[in-house]
Amino acid sequence: MAQAEVKPDDIVLEVGTGSGYVASSIQDCRMVFATDINPHAVLSAHERGIQVVRTDLIAGLRRIFSLILFNPPYIPTRPDERCHDWLEYALDGGPDGRGPLTRFLDQVADVLIPGGRVLIVISSLQYFEKCEEIFKKTGFSYTIADHEILEDGEELRIYRLKRD
Amino acid sequence: MKRELYDILCCPVCKGDLELKVTEENDIEIITGSLICHACSVTYPIEDGIPNLLPQNI
Numbered sequence: 001m002a003q004a005e006v007k008p009d010d011i012v013l014e015v016g017t018g019s020g021y022v023a024s025s026i027q028d029c030r031m032v033f034a035t036d037i038n039p040h041a042v043l044s045a046h047e048r049g050i051q052v053v054r055t056d057l058i059a060g061l062r063r064i065f066s067l068i069l070f071n072p073p074y075i076p077t078r079p080d081e082r083c084h085d086w087l088e089y090a091l092d093g094g095p096d097g098r099g100p101l102t103r104f105l106d107q108v109a110d111v112l113i114p115g116g117r118v119l120i121v122i123s124s125l126q127y128f129e130k131c132e133e134i135f136k137k138t139g140f141s142y143t144i145a146d147h148e149i150l151e152d153g154e155e156l157r158i159y160r161l162k163r164d
Numbered sequence: 165m166k167r168e169l170y171d172i173l174c175c176p177v178c179k180g181d182l183e184l185k186v187t188e189e190n191d192i193e194i195i196t197g198s199l200i201c202h203a204c205s206v207t208y209p210i211e212d213g214i215p216n217l218l219p220q221n222i
Contacts, residue, residue: 033172042214051169053215060176060208060217 001146001158002026002069005119013111015057015070015104018090020045022069023052035061038086057104061111068112071121072100097126098134105138109163118161119145124154131159139163165215166193175201176217182208 002022006012010029017023017034018041026032034052036042045052053060058068074093082088093099101120108118118140122131135142140161147157170184182199187210189195197210199217209216 031168033169037218043212046212046214051166053165053169053173053217055176055217060173062172062174064172 002119003028005117005145005160006067010067011065012067012069013058013061013065015068016072016090016100017041017045017050017052020048020050020052022071023050024048029067033061033065038090040086041090057100058107058111063111063113065111066113066116068108068116068118069120070104070118072104074098074101074123074126076125093126096130097123098130101126101131102134105134105140109139112163114163116163120159120161122157122159124156128155128157135159135161165210165213169215170194170199173199173215173217175204175206176208176219177201177206178203180204 003026006026006029008028012026012029012032014023014034017036023032023034034045034050035055037056042052042054073091074097075091076097077092078095140163142159142161145158145160149155173182175182180201180203182201184199186194186197193213194210195213199208199215206220
């Protein structure tokens with residue numbers, strides 16, 4: 001899905017790349033970069049040959065990206081459920097599942113060039129309508145680029161966001 | 165990190181320029197070094213070829 005979105009002129013950023021699997025699959029664009037806050041993830045992504053930065057979301061990056069990919073942590077997690085390890089950090093979406101998503105959208109315009117796109121994975125556990133409200137509030141228009149219904153009934157959508 | 169990665173980095177706090185100091189470099193990339201924000205008086209390390217822009221203890 002990510003590859004289908006990529007254009008030859010794109011400078012691509014994957015936020016929260018994890019093992020770097022998605023970022024390493026992207027071809028036929030100008031450049032690909034990735035971030036993750038997890039020390040194990042950045043080592044794994046670096047071993048795949050990805051240009052990776054250890055940082056919180058997009059902190060410390062300049063405004064050069066035309067396509068940004070993000071599959072945010074989204075599992076609704078109560079404070080008393082937290083165990084504070086790196087795996088949890090990759091999944092924990094805050095009490096309503098929309099914590100990292102909201103923080104990302106508040107900042108992403110700082111690194112996205114005019115006309116740039118964001119591809120973001122959203123789960124029905126985060127409530128699509130609530131997420132769409134956040135997109136609008138942060139100045140993005142959106143379309144649904146793809147969707148999939150999992151065996152347990154959870155739906156995943158890939159939203160394509162643009163800033164008008 | 166390759167040199168081209170340096171071009172896209174700035175201070176995560178003040179967004180200002182970072183000075184690159186290379187300690188170890190091979191044919192491909194910078195292995196260890198530091199990225200210094202003079203405005204914030206903070207040094208961000210480069211280790212194992214990866215720049216670390218997380219908040220540092222001053």
